[in-house]
Amino acid sequence: MDTGDRLGKRLLEARYECEAWRPQLFRLGVSEDRRSLSALLDEVPGLQVYDALEEQLIDLIRTRNPGERISDLAARERVRAYLGETSPDEYGVWVYYPWAARLVHLLDEAEFVELRTNRNKYKLTPEEQARLATKRVGVVGLSVGQTVATTMALERSVGEIRLADFDRLDLSNLNRIRSSVHNLGVSKVLITARDIAEIDPFLKVVLYPVGVHDDNLSAFLLRGGKLDVLIDECDSIDIKLKLRVTARLHKIPVLMETSDRSLIDVERFDLEPTRPIFHGLVGNIEPDRIANLSTEEKIPYVLKIIGEGTMSSRLVSSMIEIESTIKTWPQLGSCVVYGGGAAADIVRRMNLGQMNYSGRFIADIENIVPNDPPAAAATMPELPRPPAWTAEAMERVADEVTGGAPAAREWSLEQARELVAIAARAPSGGNCQPWRWLLRGGRLFLFHERARSESLADFRALGGVAALGAAAESFRLAAHARGLELSLAAFPRADVPDLAAVFELLAGPGPAAEPRWRDDLAGVLGLRHTNRKTSTREALDASNYAALQAAAGSVAGARLQFLTDDVELAEVAELVGIGDQLRLLDDRLNCDMFREVRWTAEEAEATRDGIFIDSLELTPADRAGLSMCRRREALAFLHTFGGGRGLRKSAAKAIAAASAVGLLTMPRIDVGEFFRGGQALQRMWLVAHTLGLAIYPMSTLPYMFLRLRHGGEGLCEAHVAALSESRPRFTRLFPGQPEQAEVLLFRVSRAEAPTLQSLRRTVDEILHVSPG
Structure with missing residues (x-):
């Protein structure tokens, strides 16, 4: 580059630096600021003034007291107490945006940052927020880059943002760059810097309005402190290569997002200072060799960088049409916003030391939410469960307990099915229904199906045992209501802890018979239910x-x-x-x-x-x-x-x-x-x-x-x-x-009837009738 060209770039940079993008701050407690603002009010016709300081202070007070419900009246009273003797006009800072002729009254920096980042908690902890405030991130290329930069500003996940782009806004850019038509012809770095200033006038922003080139590349990466992360969203392949070569030299990690299938490329030169550029995909290409290629001529290199196999089918089709029916590769606004947000997220995690490796990642929204429904939803992983009772195992235990001798009186199959169905309506934790029944030799055996009830929340499955007791009580009540007498032997064998009870049918009352209690309650056995409906609290007698x-x-x-x-x-x-x-x-x-x-x-x-x-x-x-x-x-x-x-x-x-x-x-x-x-x-x-x-x-x-x-x-x-x-x-x-x-x-x-009652397994599932 000759001296004339270099001088032209410097002059261009100087001209751009004269264009307004920095807001002016006035604190009325400072006499010089008060005089300057007074002069501004006289000099700027049509100045728009916005003063929502009271609302900001109310918001600040409420966020500092999250457990309280503070009415509007009480909040305004607290604001007055908070201001004390300070006039509202003198509190905080007045921010003048010259490009928009707007004057805005804001909380000063510490309170502004505290309130503006409050909704980040605890997606970001206070310690993480403070750490991010020390980080410097550079963004080269302001299509996707604009979204990344403004997203980082929204989160305040950075302390300094450096912006580089030589281009001005064209009408054809407005399909993917969030801006207004009055900005057509304005530098993209100015547009982005103004957007950031209007989000947060205290964030440090440094501009390189002629982009990065050989003379300022090192300054972009190092001046004012080395970048913590470099984000490459530029279109020039030669600049992409030069950025990486220099970033690798200074151990600066590089991130790129393509906005097609949201391919995100991370090169951790800070951790791997000898890592090949672009993971070795492009070989040893000299940047100057490809500096002046046409868009069509760049395609082979783009395919190497992005990877043809990872590109969307529509981008592949568009590549074929470049410089035929379209001028350059397309980008959609939704993809740019989505990818820019993803890039900002990864940069944040890199700066927090959470993401510490290189790689290429596809966060394709069409893959995550495909056009056609997925075959099946993912299921929760199953934990090991105890084995379920088999019919043979229950029969073996029953014979060991009774010696195989038949009962004096037998439950009929009809009685057994009817009473077991009623018992199955008993409550159980999580409606796990941890029971298996066996009809054998004229007796009914109730087993604990531990495989259904055992969990970390139910110590030794004792909650399941309580459910078995409730089922046994239902069985007893239902039998008594039908005029039947029965005996109940609970846990008859210590060496078989999962045999909960044995029921025998008796000829009549006697010392072995279960005592009767409130047989009338048998009528509500099928109606009892859990009721989670809420209502107004009511005192009971x-x-x-x-x-x-x-x-x-x-x-x-x-x-x-x-x-x-x-x-x-x-x-x-x-x-x-x-x-x-x-x-x-x-x-x-x-x-x-x-x-x-x-x-x-x-x-x-x-x-x-x-x-x-x-x-x-x-x-x-x-x-x-x-x-x-x-x-x-x-x-x-x-x-x-x-x-x-x-x-x-x-x-x-x-x-x-x-x-x-x-x-x-x-x-x-x-x-x-x-x-x-x-x-x-x-x-x-x-x-x-x-x-x-x-x-x-x-x-x-x-x-x-x-x-x-x-x-x-x-x-x-x-x-x-x-x-x-x-x-x-x-x-x-x-x-x-x-x-x-x-x-x-x-x-x-007291509550209204529940919307639904829990279902129960059928008798055929829980009752095994022994053929012997």
Whole structure:
């Protein structure tokens, strides 16, 4: 390049530097600024003044107090107190945008940045935000580059942005560059710099309005501090090569986004200073060799850089038409915006030290959301499950227990099917229905199908045992209502812990017969249900609580406590919310939980178990929130910095509508006590139904406490610590013996009938009739 050409570029740079793009700042507490602004008001005709300082201060106060609901009136009063003796005009800074003849009153830099980045939390932690504020990023080429730059400005994920492009805005650029027609003919760097200034007048922006060339390339990368990341979005292949050669020399990483299938190319020259340019795809091409090629002549090099096999079919077709029916390769606005956002995201993660490798990546939106529906939705990974009971295994156990001798009186097949169908309506955690029945030798055997109930949230599957007790109680009530006498032997063999009960039909009453209690409740066995509907909180008569306590207490050792005080309910809501939070944040607990959920009516009908999403009575927002909680990698991030308090809100809302929260306990922790506890909870629940009361189990927390009381096996240290801190608060609310078994924690309320009731598996699935 001769001296004349160099001088021409310098003069051009100087002319561009005279064009307005920097806002002017005035602080009225400074006398010189006050005089300057006064002169400006006199000199600029048609100056538009925008003063929304009070709204900004209200927003600032509300964001600093996220737990409070501050009315508009109270907020304005706080603003006045916050300003004190300072005049509103003198607070903050007045920003003048000369290219638009606008004067805007803003918070000054520290408060402006605090408020403007508040909604980044905790996608970005405060520490990460501060770290990003020290980073310098250079952008060469301002088509895709404009979107990258303005996106980084929106996030404030950078402290300094350097912009380079020699081009001015053409009308044909407006299919992909977000600008206005009044900017036609204006430098792209000025347009982008003005956009950034109008987003954030305090961000540092440095312009190279004639692009990068041999004389300023090193300055672009190094002057004012070495770039942390270089973003290459220019069209000139020779400049692309020169950028990489120089960036590699100075150990600066380079990122490129093609806007076709969002191919993103990352070259970590900071970590790999000998890495081949473009991953070695273009070989050792001299930049000067390709400096003056036509668009058509560049195509072979573009294919090498991008990779023909990775290009979209439409771009390949367009390449063929270049300089025939189209002038250059096409770009769509949606692809530019999408790719620019993706590039900004990756640059942020590079600058945070989270993404530390080179590579080529395709974030193709058409692949992610294809034109044709995917063959099948991805499923949650299954965890190892205990083996299910087989018919042969049940028969073998039954013969070992009874010696193979037939019963004195036999259940008929009709009786067995009818009573088992009724028993199957009993409640179970997550509607897992952990029962298998066997009719053999005239007896009915109830087995614990541990494969259905075992989970990290259910310590030793004791919740499943309680469900078996509830099913046994339903069976007993239904049999008595039909005039039948029966005996029930619970856990007859210690060496077969999953044989929960054996039922024999008796000739009449006697010492072996099960005692009768409230046979009239058999009529509501098929009507009892979980009701998660919320309603306005209603105080209940003491007689209601007494009736529920009497029903539970009819089983020896069962005890039922209630919380009705506002302060106590708020405390238990906080604790239940902690349990919900831990269950969602823990990877295995999360997997167990969502294994219970059925997301479509077809899925619910096919399995006839679990919880159909529509039965949870969720608002659209809550449903969306629950769905997002399946994103375990997002929840894992919350866990890393102790986040996730928002996961507690569901419990708070549920208990806010409660008349009371109850806890059903038994004296000891063993399978027999949980079985009898299940009988007690079924009696209580049936009585509640007759009183028009809605019961909603919320037992995750006590069952996690149960695991904690036995060493916390399977839980991470942080969750053990959280549960250990919560346990004393819980026992203060529900005092009892240290060794007691906490069988059911539940909400009591009055509510409308539920939208749906959970389905149950058919008798044919759960009852095996032995041919012998």
